[in-house]
Amino acid sequence: MSPAEFDRYFHDRASRFAAFYRSEALSRLIGRGPLFDRLRGSVDIVTALHATHVLDVGCGSGPLFAPLAEGGVRVTGLDPAPAMVALAQVEAQRHPGMVTVQDRGWEAIEETDAYDVAVALGVFDYVDEPAVLLEAMGRAAPHVVASFPAPGLRLRLRQVRYGARGVHVHGYRADDLHRLAQRSGLVALELRPLGRAGYLAHFARPGG
Numbered sequence: 476m477s478p479a480e481f482d483r484y485f486h487d488r489a490s491r492f493a494a495f496y497r498s499e500a501l502s503r504l505i506g507r508g509p510l511f512d513r514l515r516g517s518v519d520i521v522t523a524l525h526a527t528h529v530l531d532v533g534c535g536s537g538p539l540f541a542p543l544a545e546g547g548v549r550v551t552g553l554d555p556a557p558a559m560v561a562l563a564q565v566e567a568q569r570h571p572g573m574v575t576v577q578d579r580g581w582e583a584i585e586e587t588d589a590y591d592v593a594v595a596l597g598v599f600d601y602v603d604e605p606a607v608l609l610e611a612m613g614r615a616a617p618h619v620v621a622s623f624p625a626p627g628l629r630l631r632l633r634q635v636r637y638g639a640r641g642v643h644v645h646g647y648r649a650d651d652l653h654r655l656a657q658r659s660g661l662v663a664l665e666l667r668p669l670g671r672a673g674y675l676a677h678f679a680r681p682g683g
C-alpha cells in the first residue's frame with residue numbers, strides 16, 4: 476500500500492473516526508474501547524517518564540492533545556491527511572502555546588533527540604515498513620510508545636474491510652514486537668495488552 480492510500484483513507488473518514496472519541500461509553504458498546512485504553516496507557520507512560528515534549532505521529536483529530544497539554548506536556552502532532560490536520564488544528568487551539576500541528580507524514584521525520592517521547596497510536600497497523608518508522612521515532616526521541624493490532628479474527632475482519640479500499644492492515648505477536656525493536660535499534664520495555672486489540676508497546680534505546 477502506498478502511503479498516499481493510507482492518508483487518503485483517513486482524509487475521507489476524518490470526522491467519522493474523530494466521532495469515536497465523543498462518548499467513551501458508546502464507543503465501548505461498539506467495541507472501540509481500546510481507543511481509550513491506548514490513550515490512557517500512553518498518557519501514563521509519558522507521565523511516568525516526566526516528559527515535557529511529545530511527538531504525536533499520525534495525531535489524527537488530536538485525542539492525545541488535551542490529556543497531555545493539561546498535564547503540562549507540549550505536543551507536536553504530525554499528520555498528512557488534510558481533513559485530520561484541520562480537526563487537529565481546532566483541537567490545538569484549545570491549548571494555547573502547548574500544541575503544534577504539522578501537515579507531514581512520518582516519512583518526513585528527520586529530527587534527532589527533539590522530543591522526550593514519540594507516540595504513534597493506530598498508525599503501525601497500516602505501515603508496510605514498520606522498522607523504518609520505529610527507527611525514525613527512536614532517533615527523534617529516546618522513548619517510543621505505539622499501538623499494534625494482534626493477529627486474530629478481529630484483525631482478519633479489518634483486513635477484509637480496509638483491504639477492499641486498498642489499505643493493508645498488519646498484525647503483530649509479542650515475538651514480532653521484540654524482533655521489530657531489535658531491527659530498529661531499540662528494546663521493548665513493556666508490552667501492555669489491549670485485550671483483543673493487541674498491544675501498547677513502550678520501546679527505548681538499549682541502556683537508555
Ligand SMILES: C[S@@+](CC[C@H](N)C(=O)[O-])C[C@H]1O[C@@H](n2cnc3c(N)ncnc32)[C@H](O)[C@@H]1O
Nearest residue numbers: 478481482485533534535556559580581596597
Ligand atoms: C487510525 S488513525 C489514528 C489517529 C490518532 N493517532 C488516534 O489515536 O486517534 C491513523 C492516522 O494516521 C494518519 N496517517 C496516514 N498516513 C500517515 C503517514 N504517512 N504518517 C503519519 N500519519 C499518517 C492518518 O491520517 C490518521 O490520522
